[in-house]
Amino acid sequence: MKNPLEKFVEGPVLESPKYNPSLHTNTWSDQEKTAHKGRTFSGAVILSILAFFLIIGCVSTEDERTKLGTVPEFHPELGLGALEGYLDPEELPNSLALIPPPPAPGSAAFAHDVEVAQNTFALQSTARFELASADFELKLPIFINDFSCALNGEITKENAPYLYNLLSRSFSDLALSTYTAKNYYQRKRPFQTNGAPLAFPEMKSTLENDPSYPSGHSALGWGTALILAEIAPDRTDQLIARGLAYTESRIVANHHWYSDVVWGRFMGAATVARLHANPTFLADLEAAKAEYADLRANGTSPTGDCEWEAAALALGFQASEITAIDILLEPDAALLNKAEAINAEFIKVYPDGFTLDESHRPHITLIQRFVRTADLEKVYAAANNVLSKFDISSFELEAFEYDFVPMGELGLTAIKANPIAELIKLQEDLIEAVAPYTVETGSSTAFFTTPEDRIIDPVLIHYVSVFVPEHTGEHFVPHLTVGLAPKPYLDKLLKEPFETFTFSPKSAAVYQLGQFGTAAKKLKEFDLEK
Missing domain, CATH: 3.90.1140.10 (Cyclic phosphodiesterase)
Structure with a gap:
């Protein structure tokens, strides 16, 4: 199975993670039951030790942070510039268990998917379609700076290393969160059904080999917007609006159905929720908040043409009836x-x-x-x-x-x-x-x-x-x-x-x-x- 991220590189193909039922079963072997009994006692001892360390203040948030420069790149052959994520594969939310099947042809939900797609066609010669095409790019730092206007500032490795690190690592977790359902349902993309133009016709064959449901781009865009809104709460409205528009770009580009995007956003939110149980993510998040406060205090300007972006976004993702x-x-x-x-x-x-x-x-x-x-x-x-x-x-x-x-x-x-x-x-x-x-x-x-x-x-x-x-x-x-x-x-x-x-x-x-x-x-x- 080809990975959708392959579209940005030439060379080796990254195999998508496969659904593994053993990761989602409650059946224990006799050996595991024996081990569990032993862990019951040792768990009590560990809790006592943790309580002691908490009381004397020996647990340091700073100690949990990512050691910058030590995290390997996420599949360097892809050339995305992202780092390996915070979560092990078995810790990722299970998209197959969490989201419903895609709408079946002939259903009311599928008719709605078709209608929403048709309502974007009038945007294909507009700035909104240009923005949707630009939103297709996943390479960092381009992806991060898609949120620059909404954040009203630029994020780089130099001016905010922990914030950049946080987004680079979260990127990988968000990107992988949709694969289990993608590989299982094998849904075709809208351009394969409606025959309308897509944003990147040169990528047509690659996209045809990558299942449509749910949208990985949408998980990335929505999850990143949620994380940034936590770091910059004063820009919440702008960041959430941009995250929403980023996901809608997949529909405007004719790369994804409406339901692909809705459940892609869901998986993005589920992954961010799971990241909040990871101590390294939480420590990096606190460091990122401090860096953002410094950026604001020292002054920073967004990249790109924010007036043009605002005009494109004003067109919405649906042409009015x-x-x-x-x-x-x-x-x-x-x-x-x-x-x-x-x-x-x-x-x-x-x-x-x-x-x-x-x-x-x-x-x-x-x-x-x-x-x-x-x-x-x-x-x-x-x-x-x-x-x-x-x-x-x-x-x-x-x-x-x-x-x-x-x-x-x-x-x-x-x-x-x-x-x-x-x-x-x-x-x-x-x-x-x-x-x-x-x-x-x-x-x-x-x-x-x-x-x-x-x-x-x-x-x-x-x-x-x-x-x-x-x-x-x-x-x-x-x-x-x-x-x-x-x-x-x-x-x-x-x-x-x-x-x-x-x-x-x-x-x-x-x-x-x-x-x-x-x-x-x-x-x-x-x-x-x-």
Whole structure:
């Protein structure tokens, strides 16, 4: 049986540990019974001696620590850089005894596995899929620094030798914890069933020879997150969230089923619990906590691009069943420059407002709708069929005034333009074409959000829900949103004369809506050249 860790090296194959029933039986031989009787008396003597040493204070936690530099590497032929674990093989939690069989084909649980897998496919061209691919790497210190942003610091052999040692040794125990069940159940991986792309197609044959259930990566990621959260309790939320995302990466990568990941996490937690009965682990843990305290006191910075990681994680591991879309026209350079200049003035008045940038694109909305995510490609095709019949670059719109939508003490401000007949006709045709793929409403998950601002204002959700009946046709007012500002500032602005101007659309696209109804994420751009 090939070992999944083999995928990171060339050369000798590490044989997976095999399930040994003798490790899990209560049957004693006559010789063992005789030995047990002898141990009963000697055990009492040992307890007395231990009590004596505890009373006089001769038991030292420091004496239990790993002697750095003395622990052999965990199968050096693999090139992972991990050290041999704290636990003997018979001390590892027995995954075959602890977890249920994998879901059987045709069962509700297997149908759920299939559904979860399908809901990740839309992420394959996103940063979340890139992160899932990066999370595949198990070599140290890369694996350890997958948690660098969550920890808000870097862990190295030099700056925290006991912490690095602790994670290096625990790695091996966590990695081995799933093999008993893996070897027994021989479950196939999802890409072998669904035929969808996987993160590392060059590893396809190797992965096919490595059973899927439960996920070893998930045991590693979840167990490491639990240990780090104990060392850095002030970063618990961030570390647990990253550990969870690390395990979900296996699903996004199409390497593991949902149930593989769930029970992989279980084995990771079981192994960490067992490690807490190991005196050397506990002594190393205390040393690691002291090192982390020193790191914080002296200052340490995370490795990698934490902003990019946060943006990738914000996408989640499941594409929402519903997506809030905006089919829109993008302005020409003249209007774009004017909008950006106005937005800059708004930022001066209200610095907490949003800046017109790549995630807040200036645009003229044609329709906003909630659509089924699974039907997005059909939405694009339907919209493209309609848009290709119009020469949108010939449209001439006249901007004539400012207006704003009250939002508490603020106002969401826009430049309004007069609709023209061609624009109204384009809108009508788009509404009809997209209608078969729409739903009545959605939730915050339908929008593009950030980890810091995940909740969408219910006013915006309602606005998108009723956009077609209440803001189209005779009610349609083309507008370009330019920013947020306090109401007193806007009341004064609206009283000032507005200098009208004309503009033309440059192109058309479908965006996912974000906070304040902004065009936050481009989903599809249309080539409308005649």
